[in-house]
Amino acid sequence: MFPELNDLLNTTPDKVEQGKLTLLCDAQTDGSFLLHHFLSFYLRANCKVCFVALTQSFSHYSIVAQKLGVSLTTARERGQLVVLEGLKSSVDVFFRAQEEPHPLQFLRKASAGDLQPLYEFVQEALKPVDGEEAAWRCPVLLMDDLSVLLSLGVGAVAVLDLVHYCRATVCCKLKGNLVALVHDSGGAEDEESNTLLNGLSHQSHLILRVEGLATGFCRDVHGQLTILRRTLSQPTVQGERRLTYQYKIQDKNVSFFARGMSPAVL
Amino acid sequence: MAATAPCGSGAEETGSEAAAGKPGGTSFQRKGPRAGGLDRGGSRLVSIAGTRPSVRNGQLLVSTGLPALDQLLGGGLAVGTVLLIEEDKYDIYSPLLFKYFLAEGIISGHTLLVASAKEDPADILQELPAPLLDNHCKKEFDEDSCNDKTPESNIEMKIAWRYQLLPKMQAGPVSSSRFGHYYDVSKRIPQELIEASKWYGFFLPEKLSSSLPAEPCYLTHGYLKLLQFIQSIIYEDGFDGTNPQKKQKNILRIGIQNLGSPLWGDDICCTENCDNNHNLTKFLYVLRGLLRNSLSACIITVPSHLIQNKAVIARVANLSDTVVGLESFMGSEKETNPLYKDYHGLIHIRKIPRLNNLTGDISDVKDLAFKLKRKLFTIEAYQNIKAKLTCENIIDNF
Numbered sequence: 291m292f293p294e295l296n297d298l299l300n301t302t303p304d305k306v307e308q309g310k311l312t313l314l315c316d317a318q319t320d321g322s323f324l325l326h327h328f329l330s331f332y333l334r335a336n337c338k339v340c341f342v343a344l345t346q347s348f349s350h351y352s353i354v355a356q357k358l359g360v361s362l363t364t365a366r367e368r369g370q371l372v373v374l375e376g377l378k379s380s381v382d383v384f385f386r387a388q389e390e391p392h393p394l395q396f397l398r399k400a401s402a403g404d405l406q407p408l409y410e411f412v413q414e415a416l417k418p419v420d421g422e423e424a425a426w427r428c429p430v431l432l433m434d435d436l437s438v439l440l441s442l443g444v445g446a447v448a449v450l451d452l453v454h455y456c457r458a459t460v461c462c463k464l465k466g467n468l469v470a471l472v473h474d475s476g477g478a479e480d481e482e483s484n485t486l487l488n489g490l491s492h493q494s495h496l497i498l499r500v501e502g503l504a505t506g507f508c509r510d511v512h513g514q515l516t517i518l519r520r521t522l523s524q525p526t527v528q529g530e531r532r533l534t535y536q537y538k539i540q541d542k543n544v545s546f547f548a549r550g551m552s553p554a555v556l
Numbered sequence: 557m558a559a560t561a562p563c564g565s566g567a568e569e570t571g572s573e574a575a576a577g578k579p580g581g582t583s584f585q586r587k588g589p590r591a592g593g594l595d596r597g598g599s600r601l602v603s604i605a606g607t608r609p610s611v612r613n614g615q616l617l618v619s620t621g622l623p624a625l626d627q628l629l630g631g632g633l634a635v636g637t638v639l640l641i642e643e644d645k646y647d648i649y650s651p652l653l654f655k656y657f658l659a660e661g662i663i664s665g666h667t668l669l670v671a672s673a674k675e676d677p678a679d680i681l682q683e684l685p686a687p688l689l690d691n692h693c694k695k696e697f698d699e700d701s702c703n704d705k706t707p708e709s710n711i712e713m714k715i716a717w718r719y720q721l722l723p724k725m726q727a728g729p730v731s732s733s734r735f736g737h738y739y740d741v742s743k744r745i746p747q748e749l750i751e752a753s754k755w756y757g758f759f760l761p762e763k764l765s766s767s768l769p770a771e772p773c774y775l776t777h778g779y780l781k782l783l784q785f786i787q788s789i790i791y792e793d794g795f796d797g798t799n800p801q802k803k804q805k806n807i808l809r810i811g812i813q814n815l816g817s818p819l820w821g822d823d824i825c826c827t828e829n830c831d832n833n834h835n836l837t838k839f840l841y842v843l844r845g846l847l848r849n850s851l852s853a854c855i856i857t858v859p860s861h862l863i864q865n866k867a868v869i870a871r872v873a874n875l876s877d878t879v880v881g882l883e884s885f886m887g888s889e890k891e892t893n894p895l896y897k898d899y900h901g902l903i904h905i906r907k908i909p910r911l912n913n914l915t916g917d918i919s920d921v922k923d924l925a926f927k928l929k930r931k932l933f934t935i936e937a938y939q940n941i942k943a944k945l946t947c948e949n950i951i952d953n954f
Contacts (some may be wrong), residue, residue: 320910377845384845512915541913
């Protein structure tokens with residue numbers, strides 16, 4: 291986890307908010323560093339994590355998490371972390387017909403796929419086990435990323451349904467958190483992606499939006515992060531709070547600074 | 557049941573995880589070079605000819621056949637990843653990059669898998685460029701072969717010179733085989749080299765049965781057959797380490813030409829809103845799944861300028877690891893632009909992967925142009941020329 295991002299979000303591993311849906315959105319750049327942050331953050335906070343890793347292989351996440359000080363393999367052995375490796379399982383599902391329902395079964399369907407097996411996988415992974423009730427703090431579902439589901443033939447509405455079901459189970463029933471990464475294609479070309487993004491933005495409590503600089507590539511400032519926090523339940527004077535920072539990704543850390551205040555510029 | 561089953565319980569993983577985090581021990585372990593996506597010890601992989609570990613994160617890299625492109629991609633193409641080339645408008649220069657990749661595979665002794673719907677793979681291999689060997693390079697090869705003290709090595713091989721490059725004994729890391737070679741585009745690769753290499757061809761018209769099955773499948777038939785072919789080669793030749801009989805320590809180089817064109821049976825290049833425009837993206841996803849678990853690297857050329865639905869292009873780019881776009885000046889108004897008069901087109905590095913790392917190897921130079929000379933394909937930054945021309949204009953108008 292990145293300490294500076296924790297300060298910006300006003301959280302620490304000791305006090306973790308519950309029942310929140312966090313949306314990570316990237317446009318024209320790669321926002322996966324945010325996902326690595328949340329993964330290591332929740333593991334440090336002693337939460338039970340279910341990680342749907344559709345984009346990269348497990349060893350990639352594992353090596354980056356090691357740089358951030360968390361061992362994914364140890365967490366997996368302890369039962370704290372359950373991972374669905376999308377790339378590896380897709381090969382299994384694709385070439386061999388499975389007898390039992392597999393989370394990625396929709397790959398074998400010609401028409402729009404059904405995400406129910408995936409939901410059941412999540413439900414199974416995060417349901418409280420009798421013996422270890424007090425062991426983990428709260429369940430967390432991390433999804434990397436939902437745009438891949440759109441590319442694999444699932445409709446935007448089906449993905450929104452999946453998120454709705456997962457939110458009902460994880461956030462409301464189990465008082466846990468949900469973090470999902472979505473790519474913003476930017477523009478009116480990808481209607482499904484826009485539908486998904488708008489639908490998710492509407493229901494999220496916290497939106498972290500990452501985009502490249504409008505002026506182009508810069509070696510010292512890699513992009514801009516907008517934090518949008520919405521309090522849905524209590525109407526307060528500040529219904530919405532939007533803050534913008536710029537960031538630079540280093541080898542083991544990401545540094546954040548106010549716009550125009552990059553150390554390289556000052 | 558379902559919770560841990562997809563999470564991979566193969567024996568290959570536990571071997572390296574013992575190094576990663578022993579229960580009760582510290583989780584901070586200094587790692588040696590590792591291949592992207594593969595859970596193996598690093599020291600074994602360094603000994604594969606034609607590969608080298610990345611200086612940044614120990615990723616195992618292979619050369620794309622163009623040392624200039626290797627440099628722009630951060631040292632080379634990572635094993636287990638896909639290099640997507642967005643073809644130029646008349647498909648003149650992208651086949652060159654494709655052939656460089658395959659030629660590099662032959663020179664390095666890698667196994668090739670060539671797939672095309674347009675040309676017979678055997679014909680493609682005949683047209684590969686010849687490696688550029690001047691006397692200086694040849695001397696280097698002679699010195700390397702003399703390091704091995706066996707009587708046979710004293711005989712200088714004149715025709716099958718490539719065998720001189722391979723060390724006789726694989727005692728330690730192979731430093732004698734070069735990484736990245738130069739090729740002479742005006743000459744063809746010697747026939748002996750093709751015959752000495754191991755390659756598999758996938759020519760779509762041959763593989764598809766004459767009558768297409770009527771029922772709709774979950775993936776276009778051409779793509780499905782290709783995936784099954786690739787998977788069978790990877791498994792049978794042991795590139796993914798699961799086959800107990802075969803212990804493969806070589807790289808499989810896969811080259812797929814004109815993927816997404818109508819010749820593959822996919823109609824994303826024909827209509828904008830076809831019913832299933834997910835075939836190409838599904839194919840890429842499963843292909844990447846196959847590659848991540850094996851010692852292979854893949855180059856794909858896609859006619860993205862023909863794809864009607866712009867959303868698909870973005871999705872295809874998101875699903876590939878490295879994306880390079882070629883834009884040729886032929887037929888466009890840029891042909892007469894004095895800024896570009898020395899060049900044949902622009903090359904855009906659209907995406908660099910972030911593997912095992914928070915950041916990728918993004919090069920600082922963004923304005924790149926390529927030129928096909930009589931013998932060589934070169935890539936240069938044209939920023940300097942732009943500045944020079946601007947200065948010249950200012951001085952002239954003074």
